Amino acid sequence: MAEDKNNDILDELTSAEYKYGFYTDMEMDQAPKGLNEDTIRFISARKNEPEFMLEFRLKAFRHWQTMKEPKWAHVHYPPIDFQDIIYYSAPRKKPQYESLDEVDPELLETFEKLGIPLEEQKMLAGVAVDAVMDSVSVATTFRETLAEKGIIFCSFSEAVQKHPELIKKYMGSVVPYTDNYYAALNSAVFSDGSFCYIPKGVRCPLELSTYFRINAANTGQFERTLIVAEEGSYVSYMEGCTAPMRDENQLHAAIVEIVAMKDAEVKYSTVQNWWPGDKKGRGGVYNFVTKRGICEGENSKISWTQVETGSAITWKYPSVVLLGDNSKGEFYSVAVTNNMQQADTGTKMIHLGKNTRSTIISKGISAGQSNNSYRGLVKSSRRAENARNFSQCDSLLLGDKCGAHTFPYVEVGNKSTIVEHEATTSKISEDQLFYCLQRGMDMEAAIGLIVNGYAKEVLNKLPMEFAVEAQKLLSISLEGSVG
Amino acid sequence: MQNITENISTEQRMIDLFKGNIDLIRGNEPESISLLRQKAIETVKTKGFPDITTENWRFTDLDPLLRTVYDFDFTNQSRPFDIEKIFSCDVYDLDTFSVTLLNGWFVYQNAPLTTLKNGTIIGSLSKAMEVYPELVSKYLGKIAPLEQPGLTALNTAFFQDGLFIYVPEDVKVDKPIQLINIVNSERPVMFQPRHLIIQEKDSQLTLVHCDHSLTHNISFTNSVSEAFLAKNAELDFYKIQNKGHNSAVINSSFFSQKQHSKLTSSALTLNGGFTKNIVYSLLEEPECNATHNGLYLVDSNQHVDNQLEVDHAAPNCTSEQLYKGILDDEATAVFSGKIMVRRDAQKTLAYQNNKNILLTDDAKANTQPQLEIYADDVKCSHGATVGQLDQEAMFYLRSRGLNERAARQLLMYAFAAEVVRRISIEPLKERIDHLVEKRLKGELSICDQCMLHCNTKEPTVFNIDVSKL
Numbered sequence: 047m048a049e050d051k052n053n054d055i056l057d058e059l060t061s062a063e064y065k066y067g068f069y070t071d072m073e074m075d076q077a078p079k080g081l082n083e084d085t086i087r088f089i090s091a092r093k094n095e096p097e098f099m100l101e102f103r104l105k106a107f108r109h110w111q112t113m114k115e116p117k118w119a120h121v122h123y124p125p126i127d128f129q130d131i132i133y134y135s136a137p138r139k140k141p142q143y144e145s146l147d148e149v150d151p152e153l154l155e156t157f158e159k160l161g162i163p164l165e166e167q168k169m170l171a172g173v174a175v176d177a178v179m180d181s182v183s184v185a186t187t188f189r190e191t192l193a194e195k196g197i198i199f200c201s202f203s204e205a206v207q208k209h210p211e212l213i214k215k216y217m218g219s220v221v222p223y224t225d226n227y228y229a230a231l232n233s234a235v236f237s238d239g240s241f242c243y244i245p246k247g248v249r250c251p252l253e254l255s256t257y258f259r260i261n262a263a264n265t266g267q268f269e270r271t272l273i274v275a276e277e278g279s280y281v282s283y284m285e286g287c288t289a290p291m292r293d294e295n296q297l298h299a300a301i302v303e304i305v306a307m308k309d310a311e312v313k314y315s316t317v318q319n320w321w322p323g324d325k326k327g328r329g330g331v332y333n334f335v336t337k338r339g340i341c342e343g344e345n346s347k348i349s350w351t352q353v354e355t356g357s358a359i360t361w362k363y364p365s366v367v368l369l370g371d372n373s374k375g376e377f378y379s380v381a382v383t384n385n386m387q388q389a390d391t392g393t394k395m396i397h398l399g400k401n402t403r404s405t406i407i408s409k410g411i412s413a414g415q416s417n418n419s420y421r422g423l424v425k426s427s428r429r430a431e432n433a434r435n436f437s438q439c440d441s442l443l444l445g446d447k448c449g450a451h452t453f454p455y456v457e458v459g460n461k462s463t464i465v466e467h468e469a470t471t472s473k474i475s476e477d478q479l480f481y482c483l484q485r486g487m488d489m490e491a492a493i494g495l496i497v498n499g500y501a502k503e504v505l506n507k508l509p510m511e512f513a514v515e516a517q518k519l520l521s522i523s524l525e526g527s528v529g
Numbered sequence: 530m531q532n533i534t535e536n537i538s539t540e541q542r543m544i545d546l547f548k549g550n551i552d553l554i555r556g557n558e559p560e561s562i563s564l565l566r567q568k569a570i571e572t573v574k575t576k577g578f579p580d581i582t583t584e585n586w587r588f589t590d591l592d593p594l595l596r597t598v599y600d601f602d603f604t605n606q607s608r609p610f611d612i613e614k615i616f617s618c619d620v621y622d623l624d625t626f627s628v629t630l631l632n633g634w635f636v637y638q639n640a641p642l643t644t645l646k647n648g649t650i651i652g653s654l655s656k657a658m659e660v661y662p663e664l665v666s667k668y669l670g671k672i673a674p675l676e677q678p679g680l681t682a683l684n685t686a687f688f689q690d691g692l693f694i695y696v697p698e699d700v701k702v703d704k705p706i707q708l709i710n711i712v713n714s715e716r717p718v719m720f721q722p723r724h725l726i727i728q729e730k731d732s733q734l735t736l737v738h739c740d741h742s743l744t745h746n747i748s749f750t751n752s753v754s755e756a757f758l759a760k761n762a763e764l765d766f767y768k769i770q771n772k773g774h775n776s777a778v779i780n781s782s783f784f785s786q787k788q789h790s791k792l793t794s795s796a797l798t799l800n801g802g803f804t805k806n807i808v809y810s811l812l813e814e815p816e817c818n819a820t821h822n823g824l825y826l827v828d829s830n831q832h833v834d835n836q837l838e839v840d841h842a843a844p845n846c847t848s849e850q851l852y853k854g855i856l857d858d859e860a861t862a863v864f865s866g867k868i869m870v871r872r873d874a875q876k877t878l879a880y881q882n883n884k885n886i887l888l889t890d891d892a893k894a895n896t897q898p899q900l901e902i903y904a905d906d907v908k909c910s911h912g913a914t915v916g917q918l919d920q921e922a923m924f925y926l927r928s929r930g931l932n933e934r935a936a937r938q939l940l941m942y943a944f945a946a947e948v949v950r951r952i953s954i955e956p957l958k959e960r961i962d963h964l965v966e967k968r969l970k971g972e973l974s975i976c977d978q979c980m981l982h983c984n985t986k987e988p989t990v991f992n993i994d995v996s997k998l
Contacts, residue, residue: 118584428890428891441900441902443902443904443905443907444905445905446872446875446904446905446906447872448903448905449901449902449903450900450902451899451900451901451902452898452899452900452911453897453899454897454898454899454913455895455896455897456894456895456896456897456913456915457893457894457895457896458885458887458893458894458895458915459890459893460887460890461887461888461889461890461892461917462890462917463887463915463916464914464915464916464917465913465914465915465916466912466913466914466916467898467911467912467913467914468910468911468912468913469898469900469910469911469912470908470909470910471900471902471907471908471909471910472907472908472909473905473906473907
């Protein structure tokens with residue numbers, strides 16, 4: 047009897063509806079369907095790019111043609127027809143931001159539904175938002191404040207026009223176009239993204255943030271983000287995404303590159319909530335992302351924090367190459383999968399410099415019929431003396447049809463490195479549930495509380511503005527109407 | 530490197546060898562086994578051998594091993610003789626029923642198959658196929674996977690002899706059975722021994738499987754063991770590897786466990802040029818217990834790879850894995866352990882731990898402990914560490930007047946002791962304990978136990994390029 051009730055509640059919890067499923071009707075300027083050199087020339091021409099960009103794209107495309115789709119991840123999906131995707135779509139009305147009145151009202155409405163009214167955010171949160179909607183940046187705020195400090199924060203295409211020397215120097219330096227299948231694809235067809243440059247010794251006064259949205263049907267979203275932090279600088283960058291409900295699978299193959307020079311610190315936080323598909327596993331976003339940072343200089347630090355609740359399939363390994371001596375890499379992750387979602391996510395910590403440190407905390411929560419895998423690599427090269435890693439990967443199972451998997455790889459090539467990895471998998475503790483219940487909480491609230499507590503270690507690492515949204519997302523993903 | 534042929538693929542060479550010697554290979558075996566061989570050679574043909582792009586072989590490159598052209602002994606070269614003339618077990622007070630395989634062939638004094646008073650049958654697999662065809666066909670090849678690319682299929686196609694043990698219902702074999710696998714050949718040779726262990730209900734068996742080499746010549750042993758534990762059966766399985774640096778061993782063991790059976794397997798690698806132990810343990814029915822222990826102490830350019838999968842297919846089973854290794858010089862070690870918990874295997878308790886100590890900057894450890902879990906009411910955990918000796922413990926010992934060398938040895942000894950302590954055969958435990966101690970003091974090399982006592986104590990160069998592994 048009690049079991050039945052538990053199951054009912056679990057069912058209810060795991061059948062939460064996607065709240066951000068809407069679709070903005072705007073006129074689009076699209077490239078023809080399909081992928082060939084002409085598509086790439088079209089994108090490059092439409093974006094008025096200099097010659098070196100076109101060359102980069104074409105090189106990437108030619109390399110991509112020689113590659114095969116990776117099959118090693120613990121996910122299953124029908125083959126993707128890369129010729130059936132529109133690789134470029136931009137809102138036709140390029141807004142001029144003299145004032146907010148001139149912005150397409152429908153767009154503003156979209157943002158409001160997302161809970162990010164630009165006005166309010168500008169005024170209250172002190173957050174500069176560079177909102178990317180279907181690949182073209184349509185709003186950039188607080189630019190002046192940032193410009194005073196010498197910080198460049200703009201769309202990638204703007205940076206290509208205005209700062210080609212920086213783009214030329216850093217683009218592809220962390221994730222070369224030869225890196226993997228989807229990185230090559232992105233390098234060939236990326237439409238836009240964000241660029242951020244923090245000059246020497248500057249501490250960025252704001253939390254920089256970008257919202258990504260996938261909007262028009264059948265368009266893949268291929269962003270490219272590049273963050274360069276010069277010596278002694280600091281920046282906290284937030285990326286959040288929600289996607290409207292669509293019937294067909296959408297491909298999202300982004301690249302994020304971070305370069306941290308001597309004594310620089312970059313904190314990158316993500317809340318990812320692309321549409322996960324319906325309960326039967328129809329639709330949903332394929333999220334195949336390459337994120338990597340390099341700690342170039344001594345004492346630099348890169349920290350990845352992610353809350354992954356969306357996408358039908360997630361294939362994502364934010365990594366840190368610890369090249370500079372004494373540099374630090376961190377990875378904090380909460381990944382929630384529900385219904386038919388599949389996630390294969392984790393990190394790579396490549397220790398190359400001396401006394402490098404890395405920490406990995408990963409919390410996986412699986413519900414419904416989903417599969418949630420942690421896959422991570424900790425590698426210490428021969429000259430990475432005194433490298434130190436600590437990894438902890440916990441998985442929580444809700445319901446008996448889901449799966450939780452852990453695939454860590456540890457490769458150590460010198461005697462002074464210490465690597466520790468531990469992982470546990472279990473269901474919600476009966477004792478904890480019992481404790482909550484006998485203090486008068488109902489089952490839903492109790493599960494919600496325990497799950498939130500379980501993820502707290504990671505949620506705490508998020509910037510404050512984001513932590514609220516992340517907790518909401520956890521609630522939506524698991525607690526249904528209760529949250 | 531006159532042994533290497535470039536023109537013809539290894540697969541094709543094996544297939545040709547198989548076709549050319551089919552009658553010799555088959556001998557007097559039952560029809561079903563011949564069919565199994567056909568299937569296996571098909572796998573070799575279609576799937577080939579694993580290479581470094583195969584997940585479980587990423588750090589263990591078979592290519593140099595496979596490219597060497599080996600001799601095969603398709604007929605039993607060894608005549609009945611007194612094994613003690615060339616080899617004696619160095620665990621002196623170990624009272625065992627000992628059987629020997631020389632170059633893959635069963636060596637016997639009196640009869641190829643011995644039936645003990647309690648009904649246990651021990652002997653040559655090749656003879657067992659003649660005498661008990663039904664029993665052998667019922668079990669052989671039932672758990673060793675044929676369809677995967679790899680050496681199990683190769684063994685299935687080529688095996689001719691090996692150890693056969695049948696323990697009837699309710700029988701507790703009181704003496705451990707010791708299988709000594711000796712390689713003694715002047716030419717590069719490849720062996721494909723096959724062992725079959727069948728345990729009926731409520732039976733108990735202890736098996737010690739030792740691998741030794743008597744020469745420094747190149748050899749490649751590709752052995753496959755299958756053990757079937759019926760309800761309430763208990764098996765204690767030891768694998769001790771003490772081989773020359775030029776030898777390559779791939780040992781695949783497959784265990785199938787029925788209800789409430791108990792398995793303890795220990796893999797102790799003290800020496801060996803190239804060693805890969807593959808263990809697959811299937812917990813088919815509820816309430817099984819499986820414990821897998823491993824210890825590897827490797828130096829120079831030795832390579833040891835432990836690949837382990839514990840497959841929980843039924844509820845209420847428990848399993849534990851503990852593998853520890855100390856790596857010196859340019860040695861490399863790979864551990865890939867997997868706990869698979871299938872959908873129905875509720876109430877599973879499974880633990881896995883792999884710990885490595887690297888003594889030099891040239892040693893390498895790659896470890897991949899994996900959990901794949903599809904049931905929710907389980908408790909599974911795993912851990913892996915790679916590091917050096919604990920500085921605080923070191924300080925403690927030094928502050929009590931031990932010199933650095935002694936303190937290091939003591940700590941390493943303690944590190945290994947966690948696995949050694951789990952050995953349940955007292956004389957064997959003492960012997961291994963002693964070997965580990967000597968090994969850690971650097972007093973033990975392969976020559977110490979070699980029966981040939983050749984004049985050169987120089988370590989011979991292992992002509993497989995281990996740096997590429």
